[in-house]
Amino acid sequence: MKVLETEFARGFIRMANDGWEQGWHERNGGNLSYRMKKEEAEAVIEELDQTRSWQEIGTSVPKLAGEYFLVTGSGKFFRNVKDRPEDSLCIIQLDEQGEKYRICWGLVNGGRPTSELPSHLMNHEVKLEVTGGKHRVIYHAHTTNVIALTFVLPLKDEVFTRELWEMATECPVVFPDGISVVGWMVPGGREIAVATSELMKKYDVAIWAHHGMFCSGEDFDQTFGLMHTVEKSAEILVKTLSMRPDKLQTITPQSFRDLAVDFHVELPERFLYEKK
Ligand code: 13P
Ligand code: ZN
Numbered sequence: 001m002k003v004l005e006t007e008f009a010r011g012f013i014r015m016a017n018d019g020w021e022q023g024w025h026e027r028n029g030g031n032l033s034y035r036m037k038k039e040e041a042e043a044v045i046e047e048l049d050q051t052r053s054w055q056e057i058g059t060s061v062p063k064l065a066g067e068y069f070l071v072t073g074s075g076k077f078f079r080n081v082k083d084r085p086e087d088s089l090c091i092i093q094l095d096e097q098g099e100k101y102r103i104c105w106g107l108v109n110g111g112r113p114t115s116e117l118p119s120h121l122m123n124h125e126v127k128l129e130v131t132g133g134k135h136r137v138i139y140h141a142h143t144t145n146v147i148a149l150t151f152v153l154p155l156k157d158e159v160f161t162r163e164l165w166e167m168a169t170e171c172p173v174v175f176p177d178g179i180s181v182v183g184w185m186v187p188g189g190r191e192i193a194v195a196t197s198e199l200m201k202k203y204d205v206a207i208w209a210h211h212g213m214f215c216s217g218e219d220f221d222q223t224f225g226l227m228h229t230v231e232k233s234a235e236i237l238v239k240t241l242s243m244r245p246d247k248l249q250t251i252t253p254q255s256f257r258d259l260a261v262d263f264h265v266e267l268p269e270r271f272l273y274e275k276k
């Protein structure tokens with residue numbers, strides 16, 4: 001089977017294009033990775049080049065040793081993924097130590113995987129452990145409204161979670177574990193990857209202040225839907241704050257507790273604080 005005929009590649013390309021259409025991927029902004037299933041790698045093995053040289057990941061992810069990933073290329077534009085997937089994307093395999101990768105498919109005009117590969121792989125490694133392998137998708141997008149909020153809200157998990165939960169009734173059901181925030185850091189390296197993956201032990205969403213968002217999920221629908229829900233909620237908050245600085249009415253802590261019962265979700269009490 002050809003890589004581009006597989007369901008996972010088609011789902012990946014559709015998601016990249018959906019993100020582009022949302023306006024979250026100016027130029028080469030954002031990146032996407034998918035941890036392939038064994039049978040998915042086997043199905044395309046004839047198309048995978050196993051002869052290219054190994055390159056340093058820049059961090060160590062031993063629990064992902066030998067795994068294959070479909071990832072966006074560094075400097076590649078999401079806008080082009082749909083029309084030029086073989087130029088924009090690559091399949092990489094990790095070595096037996098989880099310290100190096102090699103390109104097995106794609107990037108036909110040269111290049112390397114996303115500069116955020118350390119963050120993607122460290123997040124995948126954490127999620128492999130905490131979800132028992134269920135999560136396969138890590139998505140980074142430059143979501144306009146969430147970025148705007150990082151200039152005006154305190155950079156605290158509790159504040160972002162509570163404010164975004166209040167903006168739409170479904171939000172606590174979609175992200176009951178809340179939202180985490182990383183203060184501004186230099187992107188692309190191991191340090192920000194360590195900070196983000198530490199938060200991914202507890203959360204599926206990590207905001208990078210003045211930069212964007214990382215989401216983790218089981219499949220393309222869940223992960224895109226999560227990014228979309230958080231960003232839409234942020235858009236409502238930006239609109240609300242643009243009209244006036246305070247709210248006349250909102251969803252109260254007790255309303256959230258009532259919702260949690262009916263929707264069978266656990267909402268941590270640390271997000272249901274009384275506001276001064
Ligand atoms: P890449 O083009 O290397 O994926 O970088 C884009 C980005 O969003 C960096 O945070
Ligand atoms: Zn970015």
